[in-house]
Amino acid sequence: MKNRRKSTLLLVIFAALALCLVALAGALMASGAGIADFTRKNLPPGWGHLFGTDWMGRDMLGRTLAGLSLSIRIGALTALLSGGLSLALGTACAVFGGWVDGCISWIVDLVMGIPHILLIILISVACGRGFWGVTLGVVLSHWTSLARLVREETLQLWQAPYIRMARQLGASQGEVFRKHLAPHLFPQFLTGVILQFPHAILHEASVTFLGFGLSPEQPAIGVILSESMGYLATGRWWLALFPGLSLVLVTALFAGVGERMRLLLAPASAQE
Amino acid sequence: MRKTVFCLLLALSLLVGCRTSPPEETSRDKSAVTIVMPPDSEPEAGFDPVFGWGAGEHAHEPLIQSTLTVTNPDLTIGYDLAASMEASGDGLTWTVRIREEVEFTDGTALTAADVAFTYNAARDACSVTDLTMLDRAEAVDDTTVVFHMTRPFSVWPYTMATLGIVPKDTYDPAVYGANPVGSGRYILKQWDRGQQVILEANSGYYGEQPKMKRVNILFMEESAALLAVQAGRADLAYTSAAYCDRTVDGFSLLSVRTVDNRGVNLPLPEFTADNNIRQAINMGIDRQAMIDNVLNGYGAPAYSVCDNMPWYNPVLAEVEFDRERAGALLDEAGWLPGEDGIREMWSFGRAELTIHYPAGDFLRQALAAELSNQLRELGIQADPKGVDWETIYGEAWRTPTIWGWGAHTPMDMYGIYHSGNMYGYSNSALDAWMDEALACTDLELSYTLWQKAQEEIAKDTLFVWLVNVDHLYWVRDGLHVAEQKLHPHGHGWSIVNNVDQWSWK
Numbered sequence: 023m024k025n026r027r028k029s030t031l032l033l034v035i036f037a038a039l040a041l042c043l044v045a046l047a048g049a050l051m052a053s054g055a056g057i058a059d060f061t062r063k064n065l066p067p068g069w070g071h072l073f074g075t076d077w078m079g080r081d082m083l084g085r086t087l088a089g090l091s092l093s094i095r096i097g098a099l100t101a102l103l104s105g106g107l108s109l110a111l112g113t114a115c116a117v118f119g120g121w122v123d124g125c126i127s128w129i130v131d132l133v134m135g136i137p138h139i140l141l142i143i144l145i146s147v148a149c150g151r152g153f154w155g156v157t158l159g160v161v162l163s164h165w166t167s168l169a170r171l172v173r174e175e176t177l178q179l180w181q182a183p184y185i186r187m188a189r190q191l192g193a194s195q196g197e198v199f200r201k202h203l204a205p206h207l208f209p210q211f212l213t214g215v216i217l218q219f220p221h222a223i224l225h226e227a228s229v230t231f232l233g234f235g236l237s238p239e240q241p242a243i244g245v246i247l248s249e250s251m252g253y254l255a256t257g258r259w260w261l262a263l264f265p266g267l268s269l270v271l272v273t274a275l276f277a278g279v280g281e282r283m284r285l286l287l288a289p290a291s292a293q294e
Numbered sequence: 295m296r297k298t299v300f301c302l303l304l305a306l307s308l309l310v311g312c313r314t315s316p317p318e319e320t321s322r323d324k325s326a327v328t329i330v331m332p333p334d335s336e337p338e339a340g341f342d343p344v345f346g347w348g349a350g351e352h353a354h355e356p357l358i359q360s361t362l363t364v365t366n367p368d369l370t371i372g373y374d375l376a377a378s379m380e381a382s383g384d385g386l387t388w389t390v391r392i393r394e395e396v397e398f399t400d401g402t403a404l405t406a407a408d409v410a411f412t413y414n415a416a417r418d419a420c421s422v423t424d425l426t427m428l429d430r431a432e433a434v435d436d437t438t439v440v441f442h443m444t445r446p447f448s449v450w451p452y453t454m455a456t457l458g459i460v461p462k463d464t465y466d467p468a469v470y471g472a473n474p475v476g477s478g479r480y481i482l483k484q485w486d487r488g489q490q491v492i493l494e495a496n497s498g499y500y501g502e503q504p505k506m507k508r509v510n511i512l513f514m515e516e517s518a519a520l521l522a523v524q525a526g527r528a529d530l531a532y533t534s535a536a537y538c539d540r541t542v543d544g545f546s547l548l549s550v551r552t553v554d555n556r557g558v559n560l561p562l563p564e565f566t567a568d569n570n571i572r573q574a575i576n577m578g579i580d581r582q583a584m585i586d587n588v589l590n591g592y593g594a595p596a597y598s599v600c601d602n603m604p605w606y607n608p609v610l611a612e613v614e615f616d617r618e619r620a621g622a623l624l625d626e627a628g629w630l631p632g633e634d635g636i637r638e639m640w641s642f643g644r645a646e647l648t649i650h651y652p653a654g655d656f657l658r659q660a661l662a663a664e665l666s667n668q669l670r671e672l673g674i675q676a677d678p679k680g681v682d683w684e685t686i687y688g689e690a691w692r693t694p695t696i697w698g699w700g701a702h703t704p705m706d707m708y709g710i711y712h713s714g715n716m717y718g719y720s721n722s723a724l725d726a727w728m729d730e731a732l733a734c735t736d737l738e739l740s741y742t743l744w745q746k747a748q749e750e751i752a753k754d755t756l757f758v759w760l761v762n763v764d765h766l767y768w769v770r771d772g773l774h775v776a777e778q779k780l781h782p783h784g785h786g787w788s789i790v791n792n793v794d795q796w797s798w799k
Contacts, residue, residue: 058663060587064539077536078660238653238680252656255517256537 030282037275041094044272048091048241055084055241067260074260077253086265088241090272093223097276100157100222104165105215111165112172113203116180117195127173130166138163142225143234156235160222168214175210179203209287216280220273227269243269324798325507327773330519330531335786336491340471341482343423343458344415347471350422352784353702355791357493359458359476362390362409363451365702367779369603371451371737375404375459375477377437381735385446390439390454396500398461398477406433411462413441419467423457424705446733448740452703479504479794489513495794504794511790520768529770532785535590536656538766548767550789552781553603553700555596556661557759558649559717561692565642570627572755577613578620578672579665585761588660592766596759598707598748602780605704605744610752610759620672629673637673645674650695653680658696661760665696691718700762700783704731704744710757711747717756724750765789772799 058078067074073082111130115123133141142159149155179185185202193201229235230244238245243265250261339345341358348356355364362376373379379390396404413431416423427450429442441450461475474482479501480493493509514522519531523542530548538547560566560575581595594601597611629637629645637645649666651658662678669676676694686695699706708728713720724747731743765781767789776795781788 058660058667060664060667063587077656078663233654238659239678249656252517253536255520256540 026282026286030286033282034279037279040275041272044087045091045094048087048089049095051084052088052091052241055080055088056239064258066258067264073264074258076249076258076261082246082260082264085241085246086243086268089243089246089265090268092236092240092242093226093269094272096153096157096160096226097219097222100160100164100226101215101218103157103161104218104222105168105211107161108165108167108169108214109172109207109211112169113176113199115169115173116176123173126169130170133163133166136163138225139228142229143232146229146234151235152237153240156226156229159229160225164218164221164225168211168218171210171214172207175207176203179206209284213280213284213287216276216283219276219280223269223273223276322798323508325505326510327506327508327530327793327796328510328512328528329790329793330512330514330522330528331786332532333488333513333515335784336488336513337471339421340485341474342467342471343460344412344419344421344465344467345471346421346423347474348458348787349456351701352786352788353456353782354784354787356456356458356476356478357480357790357793358474358478358482359460360396360404360478361456361458362392362454365452365455365779367777369702369779371455374455375409376454379451379454381448381450383735385448385733385735386443388441388443388450389434390441392437392439393500394437396477397498398475399481399496399498400461400464400475402461402463404459404461404477405436406439407436408462409433409439409459411465412457412459413439415460415465415467416457423453425453446735448732448734448737449704451737452705455702480509483508502794505797506793509790509793523768528768529773530775530789531768532789533766533768534657534785535588535592535766538590538592542768544771545768546771548769548775549592550765550767550778550781551594552762552765553601553702554698554765554781554783554785555599555601555700555759555762556658556696556698557596557599557757558665558694558696559690559757560694560755561647562718563692564647565629565639565645566647566694568627569754570623571629572758574620574623574627575669575672575674576755576758577615577623578617579668579758579760580615580617581760582615583668584661584664588657588664589761589763592764593761594764596762598751598759599699599710599757600704600707601759601762603702603704605707605741607745607748607752610748612752617671624673631673635670635673636675647674647676647694649676649678650681650686650689650693651678652683652686657763658698662696665760687716690716696760697757698763698783702779702782704740707744707747708732711751719756721750721754724754773797774799 058080060079062075063077063079065071065075071081071083073086075081111126115126141163145159145162146155149158185198188198188202226235227244230242231248233248235244236242246265247262253261337347341347343349343356343359348354355361360375362374364372364374366372375392375396377391377393379388381388392406392409398404410431410433413428417425417428427443427445427447429444432440432442434440458476458478460470464475472485479496479499481496483494484492490513491511495504495507512522512528516534516537520533520537522528523531523545560572566572585591585593585595597613598606600606624637628639632638649662651662659678659680666676666678699710709715711719711724712728713725727743727747727750731740731747734740734743765785769775774797776792778789
């Protein structure tokens with residue numbers, strides 16, 4: 023159906039643009055967003071400050087954008103890293119089999135057996151928190167499900183008649199991978215990676231919210247939300263509402279794009 | 295549709311419900327009061343003085359137990375259990391006579407043996423009460439106790455003001471914390487861990503009977519405390535400058551002066567190694583602006599760790615705020631503004647600092663931000679950074695940190711400035727005055743020696759003291775809170791030091 027292709031393409035372009043814009047604007051505003059100006063503290067949302075200001079007179083729009091930008095960058099980095107990790111380990115399982123498969127599968131089971139948030143907190147604290155603590159925490163806890171998917175997919179393909187034929191005809195492993203495996207794996211892998219984004223962003227925000235992630239002077243959504251908790255009772259609703267909504271929007275955007283891509287790329291539904 | 299309307303109405307009624315004023319009290323118990331404190335005020339080890347109840351960084355009167363001495367409203371020393379005290383000429387023994395006919399709430403008499411037992415037990419427990427200078431306590435007869443010291447310690451009466459006396463015969467460390475027996479103004483009636491403490495007046499108390507017969511203490515987070523006040527469920531609740539722009543019907547804001555100071559250390563290995571630069575920063579800070587901006591006006595400028603204590607030397611407050619002179623001093627020291635306004639010296643680089651504050655402490659975060667803004671005016675770049683306490687203590691020698699001190703004993707000052715401190719600071723003249731003050735046997739005289747020490751501090755700046763933070767409370771109209779002595783660091787139990795003298799109009 024043409025419609026889905028078109029609308030998906032539009033959505034993807036729109037989402038990509040929006041996210042790039044947020045990431046860029048946030049990165050540009052990051053240095054100014056943390057500056058306290060006590061002459062304008064606790065202002066409700068208005069024309070000068072669309073999202074209001076906090077108890078230190080920091081502009082909440084700037085902080086929110088900077089926070090989202092940081093989240094998106096962490097999300098991109100973690101999605102790429104954990105995607106690469108799962109691709110490498112997943113195919114290694116399928117191709118080498120034997121004890122390699124057993125070993126990696128055991129690690130996958132182990133990591134999946136621990137609740138994500140707990141594992142991220144442990145890794146983040148062990149790595150000294152901050153940007154790299156959170157990034158490593160999310161990467162090391164999020165590669166498993168994709169790795170398992172890649173492994174099963176590859177295993178199945180490895181036994182497919184045309185691939186066995188190709189190998190018997192003398193094609194090298196690299197050639198088989200490049201010519202026959204990659205085109206099949208790619209759609210699954212791409213959607214998997216895109217769907218990692220919202221996970222990564224939400225986990226980054228929640229770990230930071232709980233105080234085990236980014237440090238409080240960094241403009242992160244988790245920091246903003248945990249700070250705002252103390253001020254809800256005093257009626258400063260804007261401190262939590264707008265940053266929270268923006269986070270939901272960004273996550274929803276990523277999730278929507280991932281879902282559409284899956285429908286479009288997956289052979290079973292691509293022709294619907 | 296009907297469902298939506300119903301939901302809207304429900305939500306509206308909830309909103310309206312929030313706005314209604316607290317229910318009119320029908321018959322208030324005029325001898326009871328309900329107080330809200332922060333959750334960390336709840337003593338983890340229970341109400342056991344041997345394990346730190348009443349003592350430590352947030353010292354206050356133990357209420358359930360009596361102490362030998364007390365601090366007067368002007369922070370000089372008065373007597374509680376003690377009838378007299380005397381130090382020997384070498385300062386190595388303290389002889390304290392205690393009053394007779396004092397009884398624990400279990401009916402047994404409080405004798406010198408109980409006092410000696412308490413001090414020896416607290417020394418062995420090594421809790422937050424520093425008793426390293428005590429060799430042993432000895433009961434000479436029923437009313438005389440002698441403290442044998444390992445070194446002269448003139449401020450011993452201030453230590454005696456924090457340690458409550460427990461009964462020797464029935465004391466069991468395993469159960470005492472939850473079931474304390476003392477001779478103080480109150481007895482512990484009930485303790486629901488994580489929620490509340492109920493104190494009741496001790497009818498056998500040897501002093502004046504408490505006017506407040508029942509004191510309920512609730513432990514809540516700050517925002518919950520505000521909600522409790524709005525709902526009329528508390529008579530007095532702690533709050534902070536961030537919340538004080540609200541008004542609550544039937545309550546007014548009580549602001550108590552304190553020695554609960556905040557200050558920043560200037561590290562010796564950085565460009566602040568030069569005392570002229572440290573002095574320039576000290577005079578280039580606008581403390582009043584800091585109070586107005588960060589504390590909404592609820593604070594006082596701080597110039598030392600012990601402002602307005604009997605051992606305080608006002609010479610430290612002779613720091614006029616003068617940004618131009620500060621700038622001139624920095625110019626003289628060779629640090630000239632670069633292109634972006636930040637000062638530079640070619641052999642050292644830029645005038646840059648990181649300011650640490652404990653992550654999660656909003657007040658210190660805001661102070662760090664304000665300090666950073668003011669330092670920028672001086673041409674110094676300072677970046678606030680929230681870290682954990684481990685990092686703070688580990689790097690205090692090279693990273694400025696927003697500290698909070700302020701205690702009812704000069705030992706605070708000793709710990710910060712005497713050689714062996716965590717800032718790597720050492721000043722032999724200052725050490726000499728403080729050692730002499732500790733060795734002195736006359737408490738009055740020791741005050742003047744502590745003041746001499748502060749003259750040295752005025753000459754050589756290690757800390758820039760910023761503000762004394764007022765302690766703020768919501769107080770129900772009609773409740774008369776007795777006059778408070780300057781609160782020390784810690785926004786918890788200090789307010790109830792004299793709850794026995796509070797009254798309802």
